[in-house]
Amino acid sequence: MKILLSGAHGFTGVQFTRSALAAGHEVLPLKTDLTNASALREEVAALDFDAVVHLAAISFVGHSDSRAFYDVNLFGSLNLLDAVKAAGRPLRKVLLASSANVYGNCEQSPIAESQTPAPVNHYAMSKLAMELMANARADGLPLVVTRPFNYTGPGQAPQFVIPKLVDHFRRRAPAVTLGNLDVEREYNDVRFVCEAYLRLLQEPAARGTYNVCTGVTYNFAGVIGILESLTGHRLDVRTDVALMRANEVHRLCGDPSRLRETIGEPPAYALKETLSWMLSDAA
Numbered sequence: 001m002k003i004l005l006s007g008a009h010g011f012t013g014v015q016f017t018r019s020a021l022a023a024g025h026e027v028l029p030l031k032t033d034l035t036n037a038s039a040l041r042e043e044v045a046a047l048d049f050d051a052v053v054h055l056a057a058i059s060f061v062g063h064s065d066s067r068a069f070y071d072v073n074l075f076g077s078l079n080l081l082d083a084v085k086a087a088g089r090p091l092r093k094v095l096l097a098s099s100a101n102v103y104g105n106c107e108q109s110p111i112a113e114s115q116t117p118a119p120v121n122h123y124a125m126s127k128l129a130m131e132l133m134a135n136a137r138a139d140g141l142p143l144v145v146t147r148p149f150n151y152t153g154p155g156q157a158p159q160f161v162i163p164k165l166v167d168h169f170r171r172r173a174p175a176v177t178l179g180n181l182d183v184e185r186e187y188n189d190v191r192f193v194c195e196a197y198l199r200l201l202q203e204p205a206a207r208g209t210y211n212v213c214t215g216v217t218y219n220f221a222g223v224i225g226i227l228e229s230l231t232g233h234r235l236d237v238r239t240d241v242a243l244m245r246a247n248e249v250h251r252l253c254g255d256p257s258r259l260r261e262t263i264g265e266p267p268a269y270a271l272k273e274t275l276s277w278m279l280s281d282a283a
Helices: 011-022 037-045 066-087 122-137 161-170 190-202 220-231 257-263 271-282
Strands: 002-006 026-029 051-054 093-097 143-148 175-178 208-212 236-239
Touching (some): 051 190, 066 093, 066 122, 093 190, 122 143, 161 175, 190 257
Parallel strands (some): 175 236
16 A cells, blocks of 8 residues: 555654555655645645555644644544545545544443544543544545554653653663553554554455554553562652543443454454563663
8 A cells, every 4th residue: 555644743643654664655745734734735645655654743642733733633634534535546445544532431341432522631532522523524435433542652741641650761760750650541552553443444345433542551550560560660659630631431431343344353463562661662
């Protein structure tokens, strides 16, 4: 495949490019700012591609500019879809990366795609709006929307909690300050996510919305325990109310049944393996 990729230089985009190239595909990184609709249309029209993977987004929930979530994640995504449609290429698949954050705080666990979204922050709301508007304006595009649950790996920005913890253990810092400790997340490996995306691109039957998840969750105590076992270092964990979010999603655990039924079982990585990879990469 020739894959048009937005967000190629971001955390997921870098690993997706490696995975796609290793599998024999060609990757065409999109260079234009998503908010520049006319320039975007010109660039896309000049490229030869048969699949699209849209990863570019503002992805940090605590981002300070609420409006930017919508400018980029919603309207920027629609600009890209409009440019792709205008190019008129025959396409195998158009994959849009949304987020499991759209589910918000719900009693159901694990969460299936049938769960009604209930976003509780601007990041999640902008992603859900992207999903709804993309589906409304797809006009025959072979659209797949993914809702990845939390994942990590080398190169993820340090404002995210797992790379923050890895950095503290790597430096053998005496203490770390965190926000909400009473949360539970999947912490999947970015390689697992990229493999799932590649399989969805290649599966003719793939349509609609897919959770990208394993259904395996951890709390902070579990993550810290693994890092302690890997490094032999103990860390004093402190909390700061300034880092706590009033609208924090407390538990995010996904049901991977639909994904597995469509693409089989992508290679999974134990969290210990992922954290070891991150410690080695940061050294």
